[in-house]
Amino acid sequence: MQPVRRDLSFPIDKKNILDWHPAGRQVGLFMNCMSILFPVGERFFISSVRNYQDDIRDPKLREAVRAFIGQEAMHGREHEIYNAALQEAGIPAEKMEAEVKGLLDFFRKHTPRSVQLSGTVALEHFTAILANQALSDARVVGGSKDPAMSAMWRWHALEETEHKAVAFDVYRAVEGNDLRAEAIRYAGQVLASVILFSKLADMYLRALRADPETKPFGSLRGWRQLGGFLLGRSPGVFRRAFREYLDYFRPGFHPWDHDNRAFLKEIDDFVAQLDQLPKAA
């Protein structure tokens, strides 16, 4: 699987930025908090893979790394535009981004590159299993009143799927798969999960307080919608991704053990249709 860098832009409608998700405002707000994490997170992914660029011998993997960097840079660029709209709508996206950047800079400075890469591999697994949910159930990111928003999330999910094994393959190529390498990989997932969930929860509660319609703590209906979206039946994104999450801890695990290549067949048609998106107001 060779990922391809695509320079695409999505004319998202700023005025719907807090109210774009068909499952409700609080579900949209949760996705918006994920968006705030992406640009700084993806820059960290890029730098942690770049640390090893000169150590990668396999020309195919080198090419995949170049495309991975290109894809993540494009995602970061589009989510910056998204996050600027959130800031304009009153969500303190800039402050939250700066805090996450501070945290990631700490790891850049104070941990060895193997730990940084293991964090990236862990979070890439996380994005890959969520992307798989987004691609397999239209309720996750589809059906927005802003079609550009649904398209943007779908594009991100497709490319996260396309490059889901790149950071992992770099890790295997440079760190191997002995006991030490596996221990660092597992520890990276535990650490990344704890930090990600606590930061995401903190950001979400602050976003609820900042949105004039949900402040200060959201509504019962909104929490029910979010509960159903993440853990319940409709569609239960985290609940359904949980087994795939745990597969990470299986010895010998590889991201393509979850074979969802079939979704990638649609990429060219999907890209061809983007011209038909209405221009943003």
Ligand SMILES: [Fe+2]
């Ligand atoms: Fe990405």
Ligand SMILES: [Fe+2]
């Ligand atoms: Fe990624």
